[in-house]
Amino acid sequence: MGAGPVSGGVLARMRRAVWPGANPLRRRTDWFEPIALLVILVAAVVVLISSFVVSQAVLRDHLARVNAEHIDRHPVSAKVLAEVPGESAVVRSVRVGWATPPDPPRSAVIEVPTGTPLADTVPIWVDPQDRPVPPPRTRSEATQAAGTAGAGVLLGSGLVLGGMFGAARWYVGKRRLAAWEADWARVGPRWRHHLP
Structure with a gap:
């Protein structure tokens, strides 16, 4: 007797782990994590683009100063x-x-x-x-300043997004536990009659 066919592949299992689907036990709070994950992914793309734009702007500004200093000094x-x-x-x-x-x-x-x-x-x-x-400043100093600015945007945005996601998960988890306690308070007395 062999094992039955595996239902779905790795991607299907990952999708089921992230997306709540049509599970009858699903609560409204179960939709939070996949939606929050999608928002975080979109925000991460925006942050990456923003950090690139900021670092390029800082690099242009510093290179202009480097060129001006080399001309003047x-x-x-x-x-x-x-x-x-x-x-x-x-x-x-x-x-x-x-x-x-x-x-x-x-x-x-x-x-x-x-x-x-x-x-x-x-x-x-x-x-x-x-x-x-x-x-006069050097081109490497200008590049370093641009890299620092881009890294600062990435780090700061990552900390803010991570903090917001963590706080939201804590709040949703607290709401989920309160809902489970309320459900158990309603269902628990009925179960006690079936216990020996």
Whole structure:
């Protein structure tokens, strides 16, 4: 005697596990999980598209800034004039001077990491007005900012959707248990008459 044919395949079993179908014991709350699953799947697609759009917008914006900074800023070699006393353990301040002919010589106080050995000259970046500025950002920094923005949208949306789904499941489960208790309160006394 062999086993009878298996009714349906893996997909059919999965569909029955998710979709309540025509089960006579089905309650209205049993429709919540498949509908919520469908809503979560649609929301996940929307979140994926949104995170891609956000990351691309951030990347365009940062790349435009990177290009503008590379156009506006240029490196110069500045001569170290003196060390400026300071309290920080992370950076130290030094006065440097440079000249970009035909402009007159300039000087400014810049900060360098404490462990950096000071040579006679240090490279600095200046803007079109010949003022010291931070080095221009790189394309990799722009890409990293875009990736962080996209990941932030994904993570934040995932936490919100997961929290909403969990709270809704808790509420529906509570309602389901209350309905079962009410049904048992109605049916239980009738069953007690049939017990030996």
